[in-house]
Amino acid sequence: MLYQRVMVFAAHPDDEILMAGTIAKMADEGTRVVVLQMTDGCEGYPEVWMKDKIAAMRAAEADAANRVLGIAKRYRLDRPDMALVNDKATLLEVMEIIRRERPEAAFVQGTQTLHRDHLASTAIAVEALWHAGGPVSAALGPSWKTPEIYVYQDMATAVKPFAVNVKGYGHKFFEALATQTSQFTLFRQYMGIGSAEEFAREIERLKREGGRDVEYFWILREVMDFEALPPASEHRLPQWAP
Numbered sequence: 215m216l217y218q219r220v221m222v223f224a225a226h227p228d229d230e231i232l233m234a235g236t237i238a239k240m241a242d243e244g245t246r247v248v249v250l251q252m253t254d255g256c257e258g259y260p261e262v263w264m265k266d267k268i269a270a271m272r273a274a275e276a277d278a279a280n281r282v283l284g285i286a287k288r289y290r291l292d293r294p295d296m297a298l299v300n301d302k303a304t305l306l307e308v309m310e311i312i313r314r315e316r317p318e319a320a321f322v323q324g325t326q327t328l329h330r331d332h333l334a335s336t337a338i339a340v341e342a343l344w345h346a347g348g349p350v351s352a353a354l355g356p357s358w359k360t361p362e363i364y365v366y367q368d369m370a371t372a373v374k375p376f377a378v379n380v381k382g383y384g385h386k387f388f389e390a391l392a393t394q395t396s397q398f399t400l401f402r403q404y405m406g407i408g409s410a411e412e413f414a415r416e417i418e419r420l421k422r423e424g425g426r427d428v429e430y431f432w433i434l435r436e437v438m439d440f441e442a443l444p445p446a447s448e449h450r451l452p453q454w455a456p
């Protein structure tokens with residue numbers, strides 16, 4: 215087992231699915247994988263009739279994704295979608311969860327995006343990971359320095375990502391997306407797949423033929439060169455590269 219405990223920071227209910235293969239693989243190896251989801255995803259409704267139901271729908275879909283990927287626990291801050299802010303209350307709440315979970319590796323979203331919640335989620339996560347390791351806010355629990363921090367989503371192309379081998383888990387991405395039925399309109403727009411039947415066919419094909427067996431990450435220190443971040447040399451995840 216590479217890690218005992220890891221944390222994945224996500225703005226929305228389905229963001230962590232981008233690293234579905236890695237999550238499922240780590241969970242199978244016995245790693246406790248925890249997701250910290252910051253908003254309720256209440257703006258993710260493609261049709262007006264869904265407006266008042268969407269947060270509840272997505273909460274149920276996130277529970278289903280937990281089961282598919284082996285996520286041990288999902289913390290939900292339930293901030294409103296498109297209104298995530300790096301305020302003091304949110305920062306302290308995230309620091310407390312980090313100190314409680316004591317992750318050996320953390321995964322954050324990245325900064326090369328227009329989505330305000332993804333930008334905020336990255337800022338909150340990185341700052342909270344740093345503060346959680348310092349001699350501050352002792353009422354939140356003993357300090358915990360997370361030794362490895364990765365980016366799993368949007369990064370500038372100037373920094374090369376590295377590949378992680380998720381052979382045998384390539385279908386997990388689609389298996390997890392298939393649980394997010396309220397998002398099928400979005401998935402069709404981005405991937406051309408947007409029905410339960412199409413997802414089932416793709417999952418079967420990947421199980422049979424393999425494929426989609428690599429996921430990409432950046433080491434945060436190589437992207438944000440802050441002294442307080444863990445040095446790049448101490449990261450273990452690249453050893454999985456094929």
Ligand SMILES: [Zn+2]
Pocket residue numbers: 225226229332
């Ligand atoms: Zn998102």
